[in-house]
Amino acid sequence: MFVGKYFHSIDEKGRVILPASFRRALEEQGASNKIIVTGLNKCLSAYTREEWExxxxxxxxxxxxxxxxxxxxxxxxxxxxxxxxxxxxxxxIPLNLKEYGKLKKEVVTVGRMYKMEIWDKELWNTEYQKMVEASSSENATQALSGLGI
Structure with missing residues (x-):
């Protein structure tokens, strides 16, 4: 399971360090050396093969x-x-995906339980404020209550 958010730099070759907890989770899922990455919703999403399927x-x-x-x-x-x-x-991270995610020097790796997301830091900060506001709404809290959370 992938949880938490971690701040890292992306190097000139398009490589970003995965957090140790994410690497452990990948090893537990038998996916320690390859994952599927694609772009969606202003960020990159990374899946194990099983989760991608x-x-x-x-x-x-x-x-x-x-x-x-x-x-x-x-x-x-x-x-x-x-x-x-x-x-x-x-x-x-291949160039086409780096460009899709508008990844510059600083990135944020975010756990989404079953997948990881990789965000440009500036874009993440903007979107995070929107998420905080949206998750504080009456509708959001009612939806979670309906799930027993």
Whole structure:
């Protein structure tokens, strides 16, 4: 499981250090040297192969009901890359994904339970403020209450 947020620099070769807790989680899932990375929602999303396959299955089911989902699937799959993790725990991000995520020097790696997200730090700070406001709304707290959380 991936939780927490971590601040790192991305090097000139497009590599970013994955947090130790994320590397341990990958090892536990048998995915310690390769993950699937794609762009969605202003950031990069990184999945183990198992979680990627689950996401693809959910997208296929959604596309059967909402044809416009097919466009999202096509773009996500076209932009996706199987990215290697080196012995120093650095994830190698291809140029097209680095550009999609508008990743500059400083990045934030965020745990989303079943996946990781990689954000440009400035963009993360802007989006985080929006998330704080939205998650404080009456609707958000009612939705969580309905889930027993």
């Amino acid at each position: 689950k996401a693809v299955e959910k997208m296929k089911q959604a596309a059967a009901v909402k044809p416009e989902v097919e466009y999202v699937i096509r773009r996500m799959c076209a932009d996706a890359a199987e990215c290697g993790i080196d012995d120093q725990g650095r994830l190698n």
